[in-house]
Amino acid sequence: MSETLHIVCPHCHTTNRVQKAQLASAPDCGKCKQALFTGHPVALDDEAAFERHVTRSQIPVLVDFWAPWCGPCRMMAPAYEQAAASLEPHVRVAKVDTEAAQALGARYNIRSIPTLALFVDGREVARQPGALTSPAQIAQWARAQLPR
Numbered sequence: 001m002s003e004t005l006h007i008v009c010p011h012c013h014t015t016n017r018v019q020k021a022q023l024a025s026a027p028d029c030g031k032c033k034q035a036l037f038t039g040h041p042v043a044l045d046d047e048a049a050f051e052r053h054v055t056r057s058q059i060p061v062l063v064d065f066w067a068p069w070c071g072p073c074r075m076m077a078p079a080y081e082q083a084a085a086s087l088e089p090h091v092r093v094a095k096v097d098t099e100a101a102q103a104l105g106a107r108y109n110i111r112s113i114p115t116l117a118l119f120v121d122g123r124e125v126a127r128q129p130g131a132l133t134s135p136a137q138i139a140q141w142a143r144a145q146l147p148r
């Protein structure tokens with residue numbers, strides 16, 4: 001029996017059903033035909049898009065809450081990019097600009113940036129304030145929080 005997972009498209013935010021076995025073979029979105037996994041963090045500064053990814057995705061969603069004026073955030077950005085490539089397609093990697101999306105920062109009570117948070121089935125399961133500056137560190141932190 002093959003298992004299907006709901007994967008939200010990073011481009012048009014449509015929920016796709018993907019066979020679990022097909023996850024790693026670069027599935028495309030049924031609606032916009034673009035790749036469901038790009039190897040890059042998805043900017044979810046729009047509250048509706050954020051909500052959709054976090055609540056509909058049946059894979060964990062890792063979020064970097066950051067801001068353009070934050071030095072440590074910019075230092076972490078290249079490592080986060082690389083971590084995205086290694087965590088996909090088992091984790092959706094996203095980022096939220098708390099300057100552009102102040103309501104999200106407030107809603108999740110983000111007190112310092114950068115803050116990493118991991119969401120599973122719509123619930124925040126772990127949070128890491130402060131920059132992790134190596135891709136391996138970021139990927140390890142995320143993997144260690146995943147439900148087994």
Ligand code: ZN
Pocket residue numbers: 009010011012013014029030031032033034
């Ligand atoms: Zn799409």
